Amino acid sequence: MSIAYHYKTSEEKLELEYLEALINREIPPKYKFLGSKNAKSWIKSCTDSNYSLYLESFKFLNSIEADISAELPNEINIIAVCVANLLKDKVLIEEFMKNKDISFSLMDTSEELCSYIMQNLEDINIPKSVYISELNNRKNLKLVSKQTKKKNHESNLFTILGNTFGVYPNGMMLKTIKDAMTSDDYALIETHISPDATDPKYIQSMITNYGNEDYNNHIMQVFNKCDISEDDGYIDVTYSNDRLFPDIDKVSHYFTFKKNKTIRYLDEKLSFVKGEKILATYSNKYKLNILRKIIKTNGFKMVKEYINREKGLIYILCQIK
Numbered sequence: 001m002s003i004a005y006h007y008k009t010s011e012e013k014l015e016l017e018y019l020e021a022l023i024n025r026e027i028p029p030k031y032k033f034l035g036s037k038n039a040k041s042w043i044k045s046c047t048d049s050n051y052s053l054y055l056e057s058f059k060f061l062n063s064i065e066a067d068i069s070a071e072l073p074n075e076i077n078i079i080a081v082c083v084a085n086l087l088k089d090k091v092l093i094e095e096f097m098k099n100k101d102i103s104f105s106l107m108d109t110s111e112e113l114c115s116y117i118m119q120n121l122e123d124i125n126i127p128k129s130v131y132i133s134e135l136n137n138r139k140n141l142k143l144v145s146k147q148t149k150k151k152n153h154e155s156n157l158f159t160i161l162g163n164t165f166g167v168y169p170n171g172m173m174l175k176t177i178k179d180a181m182t183s184d185d186y187a188l189i190e191t192h193i194s195p196d197a198t199d200p201k202y203i204q205s206m207i208t209n210y211g212n213e214d215y216n217n218h219i220m221q222v223f224n225k226c227d228i229s230e231d232d233g234y235i236d237v238t239y240s241n242d243r244l245f246p247d248i249d250k251v252s253h254y255f256t257f258k259k260n261k262t263i264r265y266l267d268e269k270l271s272f273v274k275g276e277k278i279l280a281t282y283s284n285k286y287k288l289n290i291l292r293k294i295i296k297t298n299g300f301k302m303v304k305e306y307i308n309r310e311k312g313l314i315y316i317l318c319q320i321k
Ligand SMILES: C[S@@+](CC[C@H](N)C(=O)[O-])C[C@H]1O[C@@H](n2cnc3c(N)ncnc32)[C@H](O)[C@@H]1O
Pocket: 029, 030, 033, 034, 082, 083, 084, 085, 086, 107, 108, 109, 110, 113, 133, 134, 135, 136, 161, 162, 163, 164, 167, 283
């Protein structure tokens, strides 16, 4: 079955937004994955066997896939909101195909990662669509939702896997997903959970997990579009409370300039001062009770939760209230 490709964002728009991100000293997550060099680097990180966060969440999903399937109708469209950690959606597709009629759509800004996923689904004979599109332009997901229902089944399952949920403000994520849903639809959200009380051992393990050289190299990909490199500074990792919502913990990666630096981007001159930082990426970690409150307060009801306390993982299946 052929794959339909739809383009809802442009290179020009992404470049202008990148310029603003440099000016504001905070780079949105999508830039780590754009372009073939960055996509290859991400695929390598995930397929390297020492990336434990990736492997553990995969194993956990394998242990709950049949339970998730049992909660869902027999005809359903999977709409993957971002490519998750590579082939996680494939786990669900293969499980659902045992007793359901399904279709699969994928919405992501990285055309290269979308192609990688679709090549790996080549032998799976279901309707498939790719939307090269941006999540933070909220009307896009709503449009994808409507178009998918018109072409395929009446019910959608939005999957937001990996910690994609935790690398954006919750308000934006949940509003975007909720606006795209009707009462027939489901969302499966995976995210990272932290202990209820401050635990120095957990914090240390997060810093070790996220502070290694391989991961820092991956983070440096956010600068592939401009002339900032390891010669200009270094990445460091911090564990702290969110500035706007202190009940949320976050692991943040900052790039600190070790010398003054001036770059040109899109014909603009930008100057950075020695000691200045750019927030290259962050990843939220949620205490369970706070996460539940966030999801409920934003208009969702829980259908089922799958929790792996030991590995700090949760999958939440929910619907709108
Ligand atoms: C690989 S996943 C999850 C990565 C990792 N597990 C984590 O926790 O950050 C992130 C995916 O989201 C996509 N993405 C990020 N921001 C996006 C946005 N605003 N719109 C569409 N896709 C986006 C990226 O292209 C990437 O494929």
